[in-house]
Amino acid sequence: MSGLRARLQAIPTGGYAAAFCIALCATTFYSMKPVFIKLAFANGASVNAVMAWRMALSLPVFLAVGVKAWQRRTEKPSARQVAQAAFVGILGYYGASYLDVLGLQYVSAQLERLILFCYPALVILATAFIRRQPISAQTSGALGLAYAGLGLLFGHDLQLGGADTLLGTALVFGSAVAYAGYLMLSGGPIAAMGSLLFTAIAMSAACFAVLAQAVAVEGLVGLAITPAALAWMAAVALISTVLASFLQSEAIARLGAARSSVVGSTGPLLTSVAAVVLLGEPFGPYHAAGLALATAGMVVLSRKKQQKKA
Incomplete structure (x- = not known):
């Protein structure tokens, strides 16, 4: 991984095209996650096995990163700060990931990605509620577009899937709520210990929580999966979790969070393409309209944030 980072840093910081490609790669790798998980399900993997193998394969990388980040800090975080980072990680990665994988049993990869997108x-609405601040007309319009697109695709899939679609949507929406909570709670720990060490602690804590639950529920024998399922879980862990997170961090460093999020708005479209090609999921007018509306809403929100920072 250090070799990858060295190659990324060798790219001139001012190269917008290179930075854009890094951001697009990160988005592509993240967008493949639901497709990889669906393929693991198709090869016989259970929910607990999917969660366990994803975290087991990711854990060594995050532990190694955490050790290096800890050694480089002259002022070490307190035990309370470490515990806080671990708690936030369990909420955001254990809770959110578990609900997401559960939901993927019942909804299409395309609907899952659009809900999480x-x-x-949710962060904007929660922040406005907590701070008792009114939401501007532009933000309200953007939110309306995003959820209109989500509602359009949900309504279409509900007619086809019935109760399963309703259950899966509720689970994935719960995942989005948990992840939004993670983002809102992570600001303090990140400021105290830096993003690299925080991510390593948060992800490691989530990995241990997932593995403990999986072993308690399934036992070690129950977590055995076929070689094909293991290959797809390796792709989830190494491509859609570890590599994507490092590329996303590099993209934010080069482009800034606002521009990176605009590139990230292509995520649902990339998931749709992969789902159609690899899973045989349908793609029709409802999918296209839903994607267009949700993407437009998120792009407006991203540009609004960028204008505020400028």
Whole structure:
């Protein structure tokens, strides 16, 4: 991983095209996660096995990163700060990931990605409620577009899937809520210990929580999966979790969070393409309209944030 980072840093910081490509790669890798998980399900993996193998394969990388980040800090975080980072990680990665994988049993990869794609709207709504601040007309319009697109695709899939679609949507929406909570609670720990060490602690804590639950529920024998399922879980862990997170961090460093999020708005479209090609999921007018509306809403929100920072 250090070799990858060295190659990324060798790219001139001012190269917008290179930075854009890094951001697009990160988005692509994140967008493949539901497709990889669906393929693991198709090869016989259970929910607990999917969660366990994803975290087991990711854990060594995050532990190694955490050790290096800890050694480089002259002022070490307190035990309370470490515990806080671990708690936030369990909420955001254990809770959110578990609900997401449960939901993927019942909804299409395309609907799952679109639901999660709208989590920034949840952060905006929660922040406005907590701070008792009114939401501007532009933000309200953007939120309306995003959720209109989500509602359009949900309504279409509900007619086809019935109760399963309703259950899966509720589970994935719960995942989006948990992840939004993670983002809102992570600001303090990140400021105290830096993003690299925080992410390593948060992800490691989530990994241990997932593995403990999986072993308690399934036992070690119950977590055995076929070689094909293991290959897809390796892709989830190494491509859609570890590599994507490092590329996303590099993209934010080069482009800034606002521009990176605009590139990230292509995520649902990339998921749709992969779902159609690899899973055989349908793609029709409802999918296209839903994607267009949700993407437009999120792009407006991203540009609004960028204008505020400018």
